[in-house]
Amino acid sequence: MRIVIWPDTNSLFGDPYLKNAAGQKIRGNISDGNCEVHFSPIVMKEVQRKIDDSLDEELARIKSRSDRSRRIHGVNNEALKIAARKYDEKLRRHVVKEMDQLTALNGVQLAPWPTVSAPELAERELGRRRPFLDGPTGTVGFRDALIWLGLVELLETADDISVIFATQDQGFLDKRSKLHPSLQQELAERGIAASRVHTAPHLFAAASVVDVLRKAADARLETAKTAIYDTTEDLRTQAWGYTFDPRSGSSESPQYEIGLPAEMESVVVLSAEFEMAGPLSETENNIYVGTYEASLELEGVMAKSTWYSQEFGDLELWDGELNDHYLSVYTVRTIEVTAQVELHPKTDEPIDIQILSIRSEH
Numbered sequence: 001m002r003i004v005i006w007p008d009t010n011s012l013f014g015d016p017y018l019k020n021a022a023g024q025k026i027r028g029n030i031s032d033g034n035c036e037v038h039f040s041p042i043v044m045k046e047v048q049r050k051i052d053d054s055l056d057e058e059l060a061r062i063k064s065r066s067d068r069s070r071r072i073h074g075v076n077n078e079a080l081k082i083a084a085r086k087y088d089e090k091l092r093r094h095v096v097k098e099m100d101q102l103t104a105l106n107g108v109q110l111a112p113w114p115t116v117s118a119p120e121l122a123e124r125e126l127g128r129r130r131p132f133l134d135g136p137t138g139t140v141g142f143r144d145a146l147i148w149l150g151l152v153e154l155l156e157t158a159d160d161i162s163v164i165f166a167t168q169d170q171g172f173l174d175k176r177s178k179l180h181p182s183l184q185q186e187l188a189e190r191g192i193a194a195s196r197v198h199t200a201p202h203l204f205a206a207a208s209v210v211d212v213l214r215k216a217a218d219a220r221l222e223t224a225k226t227a228i229y230d231t232t233e234d235l236r237t238q239a240w241g242y243t244f245d246p247r248s249g250s251s252e253s254p255q256y257e258i259g260l261p262a263e264m265e266s267v268v269v270l271s272a273e274f275e276m277a278g279p280l281s282e283t284e285n286n287i288y289v290g291t292y293e294a295s296l297e298l299e300g301v302m303a304k305s306t307w308y309s310q311e312f313g314d315l316e317l318w319d320g321e322l323n324d325h326y327l328s329v330y331t332v333r334t335i336e337v338t339a340q341v342e343l344h345p346k347t348d349e350p351i352d353i354q355i356l357s358i359r360s361e362h
Contacts, residue, residue: 001160001217001282003035005206006151008167009046009143015203016047017098022204030107035164035210038109040150042143044099051095059088114149121145130182131171144171148183155192159285162213164198166206177201193285195345220348224288225280227341227350232274232292235337235358241267241300258333258360260298261312267300270330277336286345289356291338298333301326334361 005026015023018037029035062084066077103110125132125139131148132141155161165172165179174180177199184194198213200206242251242262251262260267272294280290299318304327307317318330336359342352 001162001213001220002158003162003164003210003213003217004154005035005037005164005166005203005210006154007037007039007043007203007206008147008165008169008172009043009050010168011166011201011203011206012043012047013050016051017102018203022202022207025207026203026210027105029207029210029214030105033107034214036107036109038111038154039103040111040147041113042146042150044110046143048095048099052092055088055091055095059084111150111154114146114153116146116149129186130180131169133171141171144169148172151197152187152190152192155187155196156190160282162196162198164200164206164209164213166200166203168201173199193345196285220286220343221280221282221288223348223350224341224343225276225290227353228280228288228290228339229274229276229292231339231341231353231355232294232337235294235355236269236272238269239267240269240296240298240333241265256358258296258335258358260300260331260333261315263302263306263310263312264300264315264329264331265302267298270297270299272296274337283340286343287340288343289338289340291336293334293336296333296335297330299328299330302329335359336361 014020017023018026026035026037030037063081066080066084069075070077102108121142124145125142128134128139130141131144132139134140151163151165155163167173168177172180172183179194179197179199184197187194187197198209200209238254238256240254240256240258241260241264242254244251244265251265254260274292274294277291277293280288283289301322302312302315304321304325307327307329312329315329315331317327319328321327336357338356338358340354340356341350343349344351
């Protein structure tokens, strides 16, 4: 599962660079690979405007107070104005640097603009579809609609993404501060499960939701890992060799071909050690794929006349002669088993397990 925090503008006003306690916790989760942060372009522009307005107000306030002091005390304030302008320029360069450093972090992305046309946006507003709301002077929510549509398009990029939407905007929420039912319905119409969107009122709450989701995801991963391992273990009893069919008088091919000669009959696994060949991957929501490697020690029987009249490469005599007609042979095969398990979306119990492929290095 990929966990993505999608901040609304209001969640960033107090910490645009993710540097306070909540921001540091989120940065730690990003560094550990537990989550990502994706910024809507409209959010970044709104935050930048808020910072610019704040700096403009601060510079104007310094100039106003220095002019008032000059009028009262008759002291030239030009040096103070020059210093204030230099300080303002320094602050603005600092803002650019901080934003660049934040968006350059691995796990932090600036999302593309949503692919919505002007007519589509207008129809949404005219239809009063959330997050548009009626305000005192008309409908409000154009920027919120772009934030929402960007979130939806993010979910459509991959089935394994879960989004934590950090917002307090009532255009997105119901009375319980959950995703509004009309927006949940919109997700359903697009084939997206509403359970993939989690709401949080601020970044500190979002960081806590990351912990909850990651623990649940790790538990599901362990369940999937165990299910796939148990399936590979069942391969110990698999019929690996060719099977003689007395009705047809011919040998039937095994389900999985690992390079055993057809003359080696009644093959059994003497020992097998399965080891995971890399981490499990969640290819789709609740579907996991994993690969195990195993060294199979195999024993079978072969007709004496066949053994002594042909060459069989890596086969060896095992327990010698079994009777007047057959002897025991032995070989080793290294195989790679790829299996898939689907977990129930609510109980996390395995509901379907399949062997996707078995490959032999032989």
